[in-house]
Amino acid sequence: MKLDTGLDAGAVRRYVEEHAGEFFDALKEWLTIPSISGDPAHADDVRRSAEWLAGRLRRIGFPTAEVWETGGLPAVFAEWPADDPNAPAVLVYGHHDVQPVDPRELWNTDPFGPVERDGRLVARGASDDKGQVFFHTLGVRANLAASGRGAPPVTLKLLIEGEEESGSTHLSALLRACRERLRCDTVVVSDTGLWSADTPSIVTGMRGAVSAQIDLSGLSRDLHSGQFGGAVPNPLHVLADLLAGLHDDEGRVTLPGFYDRVAEITDEERGLLARLPFDEARWLATAGSRATYGEEGFTTLERLWTRPTAEVNGMWGGYTGPGGKTIIPAEAHAKVSFRLVPDQYPAEVTAALRAYVQERVPPGIEVRVGELGPGVRPCVTPLDTPALQSVKRAMERAFGTEVLFTREGGSGPEADLAEILGAPLVYLGVILPDDRIHAPNEKVEMSLLLKAAESAAYLWDDLASAP
Numbered sequence: 001m002k003l004d005t006g007l008d009a010g011a012v013r014r015y016v017e018e019h020a021g022e023f024f025d026a027l028k029e030w031l032t033i034p035s036i037s038g039d040p041a042h043a044d045d046v047r048r049s050a051e052w053l054a055g056r057l058r059r060i061g062f063p064t065a066e067v068w069e070t071g072g073l074p075a076v077f078a079e080w081p082a083d084d085p086n087a088p089a090v091l092v093y094g095h096h097d098v099q100p101v102d103p104r105e106l107w108n109t110d111p112f113g114p115v116e117r118d119g120r121l122v123a124r125g126a127s128d129d130k131g132q133v134f135f136h137t138l139g140v141r142a143n144l145a146a147s148g149r150g151a152p153p154v155t156l157k158l159l160i161e162g163e164e165e166s167g168s169t170h171l172s173a174l175l176r177a178c179r180e181r182l183r184c185d186t187v188v189v190s191d192t193g194l195w196s197a198d199t200p201s202i203v204t205g206m207r208g209a210v211s212a213q214i215d216l217s218g219l220s221r222d223l224h225s226g227q228f229g230g231a232v233p234n235p236l237h238v239l240a241d242l243l244a245g246l247h248d249d250e251g252r253v254t255l256p257g258f259y260d261r262v263a264e265i266t267d268e269e270r271g272l273l274a275r276l277p278f279d280e281a282r283w284l285a286t287a288g289s290r291a292t293y294g295e296e297g298f299t300t301l302e303r304l305w306t307r308p309t310a311e312v313n314g315m316w317g318g319y320t321g322p323g324g325k326t327i328i329p330a331e332a333h334a335k336v337s338f339r340l341v342p343d344q345y346p347a348e349v350t351a352a353l354r355a356y357v358q359e360r361v362p363p364g365i366e367v368r369v370g371e372l373g374p375g376v377r378p379c380v381t382p383l384d385t386p387a388l389q390s391v392k393r394a395m396e397r398a399f400g401t402e403v404l405f406t407r408e409g410g411s412g413p414e415a416d417l418a419e420i421l422g423a424p425l426v427y428l429g430v431i432l433p434d435d436r437i438h439a440p441n442e443k444v445e446m447s448l449l450l451k452a453a454e455s456a457a458y459l460w461d462d463l464a465s466a467p
Helices: 009-018 020-031 042-058 130-147 171-177 237-242 266-276 280-287 298-305 346-360 386-399 414-421 448-464
Strands: 065-069 074-082 089-095 115-116 120-121 155-161 186-189 201-206 208-219 310-314 332-341 366-371 404-408 425-427 443-445
Touching: 009 020, 009 130, 020 120, 020 130, 020 448, 042 065, 042 074, 042 130, 042 155, 042 332, 065 130, 089 130, 089 414, 120 448, 130 155, 155 201, 171 414, 201 386, 201 425, 208 237, 208 346, 208 448, 237 310, 237 332, 237 346, 237 366, 266 404, 298 404, 298 425, 332 346, 332 386, 346 366, 386 425, 386 448, 414 425
Parallel strands: 089 155, 089 186, 186 425, 201 404
Antiparallel strands: 065 074, 074 155, 115 120, 120 443, 208 332, 208 366, 310 332
16 A cells, blocks of 8 residues: 655655755765774774764754764764654664775775765765765755654654674674663664666565684694505595585585574565566676576575575685695684574574584594674565565655565674564665675765665655554
8 A cells, every 4th residue: 555645755856956965065074084893993983983973963953862882882873753752763773884995005096085976976985884874864854844844753763883894793782771762663774775776676684694613633733644644634634524515416505404494485575586687697797707506496696695505715724835745734724604594593503513513523633613703693574564665665756666675695783673672674775786885996876875865755754654
């Protein structure tokens, strides 16, 4: 059912267009702050970024805009109550920290000196995630201008964290400690993207992830392969067997119980994914790969978005210098990671990895499997979620075309947000696949940020009037 919110689309669009210049000027100012959360040398910059955002939110009208301390780097909380005390509350989540810029020599411009070029804004954080956080400031102002109200139709809250790019280490504790102030009816995440500029879409799910390191040792020192080869276990041989055995001949992961919890996608969602204009040859060219690979019985998009995976991220041991060195190495090591889908849990997958390793390691080899962090749980939004339909209507009004559904292969703290706050979670984001997030020359399409602001303006009225 399409809801008539009464919000004048022409008025919204005019406001967005007339205020685009000042919007981008302010965004550029924010982008000059190198808020790299993963580098302790930039801790003061992350704080400066939080303080800048809180001050800006106060200036545009948020009655409350605060810098919240965590056990690490600061977050920003803002709230603009609706005039109607019975109006629903909506929490927008994003992050103000950014990735490192290395290798800096591959940037064509200063990573923290924003540059406009052919309708694109180039800077670290332009798309991930400062640009996507900031479009909400223009969207709420457009909503108020078009409606003539002094407050949004929903109680609008923002939680913009400062540690997303370094693992959201303190987010869950912050969510629990401040649950009452963060209480909401819907969570909107603006840290995702579109299928393409011509095919707007909404993300409905993110895979989870967990990583581990495998350490094998069997000898007190490296041994001469002529004196001892073939008579004692070789840790690198054992490691090679472990890693090669992670998949069977059909591309399925062989950890015990790995698929026991996997939630299969519905026929409806499979059909929706098939509607996306996917050019596999072009995708392969983008990936720099000569062939696709993966679990049999699934399309490339289904493998990317709806199936769990196991990947070897690195392996080392023994001698790797110039020339040969005929030894049996004392140790061997590997880093592995797993992408998870609903309803898998990181700790259970790590336990399965330990069981798999212990079963295959021969006598004489000691093994340790250590988690590299607690992992991230997957998150999915059912297609019949009312708030998802609100986002779809709002985006279709802004973009003037049908909006499709996608998932993403990456991961974030969405599962914690949804579970701890007890609210349905939806996505509104406009990153493009070629925006080079986490890479040199990150950019964002300026026109898409304006479309996102327009979408947000419509969304608040739709959520306020939806059943």
